[in-house]
């Protein structure tokens with residue numbers, strides 16, 4: 502059943518991949534669009550800068566960030582995660598306003614696991630300084646065997662986290678119901694690989710096995726379709742299609758996406774803060790407002 506559904510989802514979504522990118526994506530280039538924020542020695546450009554390798558060893562993790570900040574758009578990367586025994590490691594890909602007290606942030610965090618155990622993707626949404634909105638999904642494939650596309654759509658209507666073309670999380674703009682929504686500050690694009698064995702794998706029970714180090718994650722096909730703020734400009738792809746991510750088609754999930762999203766929630770979601778009664782005896786307002 503799960504397999505049939507998986508095939509169904511993937512086949513019916515295939516045409517959507519091009520549909521999701523009506524303009525030809527402007528391939529971002531690592532050297533042009535990003536800079537290293539942490540441990541230069543641990544980030545290596547490969548294939549002429551179109552791909553990079555992040556490395557974690559006992560001395561350091563590493564990270565990079567976009568040179569620009571953006572106001573709405575669609576950002577995606579292909580990532581091949583740390584393989585083998587990756588317990589304790591966390592690879593993150595996120596948008597953040599990097600403003601201390603009133604931070605807006607949209608997080609993808611990939612929590613490693615012991616060999617043969619499923620990789621978990623944790624997502625979180627910070628709006629106006631408040632996060633604590635974790636959801637976790639166990640991936641239905643081995644994300645270290647090959648590159649997969651991880652993307653975030655952010656417009657005035659909703660935020661959608663996609664794994665390949667499949668929505669794994671939707672955070673709607675429920676400002677009318679008094680729920681904070683990130684729409685007042687530009688966000689940059691960030692990524693890091695680090696050791697988080699105090700919490701990442703089974704709540705910190707599983708420690709990083711340093712005898713398996715160094716750990717490596719690979720990134721390629723950076724795609725930023727968004728408007729840069731402060732001196733920058735919209736990427737050419739964005740101008741060409743006059744901000745396609747604002748169009749009515751992208752203001753809510755279509756029927757195929759909604760079905761795929763349900764499939765993820767029913768079959769692959771392993772944690773949802775909305776249903777964690779020990780943490781939230783009264784569910785946060787956005788949980789009641791529906792997904």
Ligand SMILES: *[C@@H]1O[C@H](CO)[C@@H](O)[C@H](O)[C@H]1NC(C)=O
Nearest residue numbers: 612614618619621701702703
């Ligand atoms: C790791 O694998 C265990 C056992 O299958 C699973 O319960 C857990 O959700 C997985 N992910 C993490 C991050 O611990």
